[in-house]
Amino acid sequence: MNKALEALLDLLDLEQIEEDIFRGVSRSAIVPRVFGGQVAAQALVAAGRTVPGDRLPHSLHAYFLRLGDPDAPIVYTVDRIRDGRSFTTRRVVAIQHGQPIFHLSASFQTYEEGLEHQAPMPPAPDPETLPTAAQMLPKYDFLDSGVVDRMLEARAAVDLRYVDAPPYGSIGEPREPRSQVWFRTNGKLDGAIDEPLLHVCLATYVSDMTLLDSVLLAHGRGGWATGDVVGASLDHAMWFHRPFRADEWLLYDQESPSASGGRGLGQARIYTQDGRLAISVIQEGVVRVPR
Numbered sequence: 084m085n086k087a088l089e090a091l092l093d094l095l096d097l098e099q100i101e102e103d104i105f106r107g108v109s110r111s112a113i114v115p116r117v118f119g120g121q122v123a124a125q126a127l128v129a130a131g132r133t134v135p136g137d138r139l140p141h142s143l144h145a146y147f148l149r150l151g152d153p154d155a156p157i158v159y160t161v162d163r164i165r166d167g168r169s170f171t172t173r174r175v176v177a178i179q180h181g182q183p184i185f186h187l188s189a190s191f192q193t194y195e196e197g198l199e200h201q202a203p204m205p206p207a208p209d210p211e212t213l214p215t216a217a218q219m220l221p222k223y224d225f226l227d228s229g230v231v232d233r234m235l236e237a238r239a240a241v242d243l244r245y246v247d248a249p250p251y252g253s254i255g256e257p258r259e260p261r262s263q264v265w266f267r268t269n270g271k272l273d274g275a276i277d278e279p280l281l282h283v284c285l286a287t288y289v290s291d292m293t294l295l296d297s298v299l300l301a302h303g304r305g306g307w308a309t310g311d312v313v314g315a316s317l318d319h320a321m322w323f324h325r326p327f328r329a330d331e332w333l334l335y336d337q338e339s340p341s342a343s344g345g346r347g348l349g350q351a352r353i354y355t356q357d358g359r360l361a362i363s364v365i366q367e368g369v370v371r372v373p374r
Contacts, residue, residue: 084269084270084271084272085239085240085269085270087236087239087240087269088240088268088269088270090110090240091110091240091241091268091285091288092276092281094107094108094109094110094121094125095107095124095125095128095281095284095285095288096128097125097128097129097132097159099132100158103133103160103161103162103163104158104159104160104161105125105128105129105132105158105159105161106156106157106158106159107125107128107156107157107159108156108157109121109151109153109154109155109157110153110237115153116150116151116152116153117150117151117152117153117157117184118237118291119147119185119291119315119316119319120287120288120289120290120291120292121288122147122151122157122177122184122185123143123145123185123187123287123288123290123291123319124284124285124287124288125157125159125177126145126159126175126177126185126187126189127140127143127175127187127189127283127284127287128280128284129159129161129175130161130173130175130187130189130191131191131280131284132161133161133163133173134171134173134191135171136280137193137194138170138171138191138192138193139191139192139194139279139280139283139323140189140190140191140280140283140323141190141191141192141322141323142189142190142320142321142322142323143187143188143189143190143287143319143320143321144187144188144189144318144319144320145185145186145187145188145318145319145320146185146186146317146318147184147185147315147316147317147318147319148183148184148185148186149179149182149183149184149185150184150315151177151179151184151185152179152180155179155180156179157177157178157179157184158177158178158179159175159176159177159178160175160176160178161173161174161175162174162175162176164188169192169193169195170190170191170192171190171191171192172188172189172190172191173188173189173190173191174186174187174188175187175188175189201324201325201359201360202352202360203358204334204336204354204358204359204360205263205334205336207246207263207265207334207336208246210244210265210267210332210334210356213244213245213246213265214244214245215242215244216234216235216238216242216243216244217235219244219245219249220234220235223251223252225309226251226308226309230308234308238292239269240268240269241266241267241268241269241289241292242266242267242268242269243264243265243266243289243292243293244264244265244266245262245263245264246262246263246264246265247262247263249262249293249296249308250296250299250300250304250305250306250308251305251306251308251309253300253303253305254303254304254305254309254311255303256303257300257301257302257303258300258301258303259300259301260297260298260300260301260338260339260340261297261300261336261337261338261339262293262296262297262300262337262338263334263335263336263337264293264334264335264337265332265333265334265335266289266292266332266333266335267329267330267331267332267333268285268329268330270330271330272328272329272330279326281329282327282328282329282330283323283329285329286327286329286333286353286361286362287321289329289335290319290321290335290351290353290362290364290366291316291319291366293335293337294335294337294349294351294364294366294368295314295316295339295347295349295366295368295370296337296349297337297338297339297349298339298342298347298348298349298368298370299312299347299370300339301339301342302342304372310373311372311373312370312371312372312373313369313370313371313372313373314347314368314369314370314371315368315369316366316367316368316369317346317366317367317368317369318366318367319364319365319366320364320365320366321362321363321364322362322363322364323361323362324360324361324362324363325355325359325360325361326361327353327355327359327361327362331355331356332355332356333353333354333355333356333361334353334354334355334356335351335353336351336352336353336354337349337350337351338350338351342370345369345370345371346367346368346369346370347367347368347370348365348366348367349364349365349366349367349368350363350364350365350366351363351364351365352364
């Protein structure tokens with residue numbers, strides 16, 4: 084396990100400061116604010132700490148309310164909305180400087196047998212044949228070196244590999260609004276940390292990294308890496324369908340059905356390497372062209 088992954092796991096190991104109240108810190112991000120995936124993952128950790136261990140998240144719905152301050156701790160307060168025979172519901176509010184910056188509702192369920200079907204996994208190349216971020220980024224020599232350093236640092240805990248060129252590799256060339264990436268943690272999870280909830284929280288963390296890429300591709304925009312678009316996540320929803328491991332390859336198949344009103348919508352499916360549909364994701368974000 085590399086040091087970046089160890090640091091990410093420490094980031095998700097929240098401090099409990101009172102019953103149903105937890106505190107987390109932040110890490111470096113590509114832009115000078117708290118990374119949205121971090122807040123979502125930490126909020127899910129906080130919710131999960133108040134739920135019986137035999138119940139895992141099956142869905143979450145979240146709103147990003149304010150930009151987070153990366154230099155200040157984040158306090159997570161958990162409301163125990165409902166504890167049913169099969170389902171448990173929690174609401175989490177993330178607070179900084181006395182104001183809410185993020186709101187999450189999550190539902191947990193005991194394992195059940197039931198009807199089974201799924202959308203088939205789309206074609207995708209073997210992830211081992213694709214370049215790593217460290218191999219890919221240097222060829223885009225027009226990117227500011229500071230931006231590249233921040234991107235590599237922010238994603239050092241995750242091995243994330245683009246199937247096709249990322250938005251900053253297709254500037255001025257509008258493409259079909261679809262994007263695929265393979266991802267897994269940069270190291271295996273084992274021993275005491277190998278808990279199903281942690282895998283779900285890590286996938287939640289990664290899910291905010293590239294979901295709006297397809298919006299940018301449709302317009303030939305490089306995005307946050309080049310500064311030709313200003314963006315931020317607005318809301319985020321995930322449904323967890325089947326078991327998976329975040330330290331094994333997952334295919335993030337993303338598309339954008341719409342952009343309008345200064346907002347862009349991304350929707351995606353996440354598959355295990357053997358073709359099981361593990362997660363569905365939808366996110367809307369601010370996507371503005373600077374004036």
